[in-house]
Amino acid sequence: MNPIQLFDPASSTYTYVLFDEVTREALLIDPVDEQIERDLATLRQYGLKLLWTVETHAHADHITSAGLLAEHTGARTAAPAGCGISTAAVQLGDGDVLEFGSQRIRALHTPGHTAGSMSYVWDAPDGGKHVFTGDTLLINGCGRSDFQSGSAEALYRSLTQVLFALPDETIVWPAHDYQGRTHSSIGAEKRSNARVAGKTLAEFVAIMDELHLPRPRRMDEAVPANLSSGLRHDAGGGALLQSRPAQGYAGDVSPQLAWHWVQTGEAVLVDVRTDAEREWVGFVPGAVPLAWKQWPGMAMNAGFDDGLKSAAAGGKKVVLLCRSGVRSVAAAKRATELGLEAYNILEGFEGDPDEHAQRGRKGGWRFHKLPWRQG
Numbered sequence: 001m002n003p004i005q006l007f008d009p010a011s012s013t014y015t016y017v018l019f020d021e022v023t024r025e026a027l028l029i030d031p032v033d034e035q036i037e038r039d040l041a042t043l044r045q046y047g048l049k050l051l052w053t054v055e056t057h058a059h060a061d062h063i064t065s066a067g068l069l070a071e072h073t074g075a076r077t078a079a080p081a082g083c084g085i086s087t088a089a090v091q092l093g094d095g096d097v098l099e100f101g102s103q104r105i106r107a108l109h110t111p112g113h114t115a116g117s118m119s120y121v122w123d124a125p126d127g128g129k130h131v132f133t134g135d136t137l138l139i140n141g142c143g144r145s146d147f148q149s150g151s152a153e154a155l156y157r158s159l160t161q162v163l164f165a166l167p168d169e170t171i172v173w174p175a176h177d178y179q180g181r182t183h184s185s186i187g188a189e190k191r192s193n194a195r196v197a198g199k200t201l202a203e204f205v206a207i208m209d210e211l212h213l214p215r216p217r218r219m220d221e222a223v224p225a226n227l228s229s230g231l232r233h234d235a236g237g238g239a240l241l242q243s244r245p246a247q248g249y250a251g252d253v254s255p256q257l258a259w260h261w262v263q264t265g266e267a268v269l270v271d272v273r274t275d276a277e278r279e280w281v282g283f284v285p286g287a288v289p290l291a292w293k294q295w296p297g298m299a300m301n302a303g304f305d306d307g308l309k310s311a312a313a314g315g316k317k318v319v320l321l322c323r324s325g326v327r328s329v330a331a332a333k334r335a336t337e338l339g340l341e342a343y344n345i346l347e348g349f350e351g352d353p354d355e356h357a358q359r360g361r362k363g364g365w366r367f368h369k370l371p372w373r374q375g
């Protein structure tokens with residue numbers, strides 16, 4: 001039993017429908033916004049009730065219809081936890097399972113194309129094994145690793161140690177194909193994938209470094225939209241994606257926009273909390289730690305100016321993060337005096353306290369489920 005495979009010619013994207021033949025409950029992988037009518041018609045044609053929409057990653061080449069499908073069908077949205085898709089109801093970790101009827105898919109964290117990218121394994125009721133590989137493994141190829149927090153080293157590990165560890169007969173269903181091919185198998189890709197078969201890590205990294213691919217045409221529109229499940233026009237959705245001018249520095253930005261800029265390489269994120277706060281509360285991977293004031297005594301950090309200038313070397317924008325968005329304003333003003341294009345990240349890492357003096361429930365980096373780590 002194969003999944004239903006649907007194709008969007010504009011972006012060469014495959015969308016997949018999986019369902020339980022008894023309960024007719026269904027799951028959709030990587031839906032495309034322009035194809036929502038087609039997808040709804042497919043669900044009607046097969047008599048399916050959509051339970052889940054799932055993303056393999058935050059796409060750069062098309063906008064997801066997950067948010068709209070959820071509104072139309074009552075489906076729940078799921079996305080990899082490391083992708084910053086804050087609107088997804090379920091944030092998937094490695095090994096997590098989504099059920100539809102007696103069927104289930106299992107998430108495999110396969111970073112490299114993006115840091116959060118996931119593949120999904122489905123064992124069909126007829127014994128067939130399937131894996132939906134997103135842009136991690138393509139037919140005789142793989143996704144690029146040169147933006148969106150991609151990493152050729154991580155991609156090599158995901159391909160050779162995670163996906164190629166699946167049984168050879170597992171059918172590979174990619175997120176794209178540009179030559180009309182529909183599927184492959186793990187065995188075939190292990191044997192003959194031009195990018196990775198028989199290649200060492202160093203050879204693979206060299207191949208990826210030499211690609212020099214153009215930026216996806218719709219990237220600046222698609223990635224921010226996909227961080228909110230494709231709901232560009234919903235309440236506040238548009239406001240998330242633009243900076244707001246401010247007095248004394250370049251502007252205020254949402255945590256989502258700041259993260260988008262970091263992923264595209266436009267900006268460097270500078271975390272101006274103290275070392276103790278970061279260790280206690282959590283930190284953002286890849287951020288430059290540079291305290292605005294420092295214990296003991298919360299004196300000004302004498303090395304702040306120099307640290308900031310070296311963080312912004314190469315003319316990048318600077319986005320400044322603190323606990324709740326107060327120190328980051330002061331730091332943004334100082335950065336502006338130093339001649340930098342500096343933005344304050346609204347709400348900070350933890351947001352404002354709620355009525356019970358609890359932080360983390362009223363906005364902030366963690367609240368929006370952007371990537372962070374403890375300790």
Ligand SMILES: [Fe+2]
Binds near residue numbers: 057135
């Ligand atoms: Fe992608």
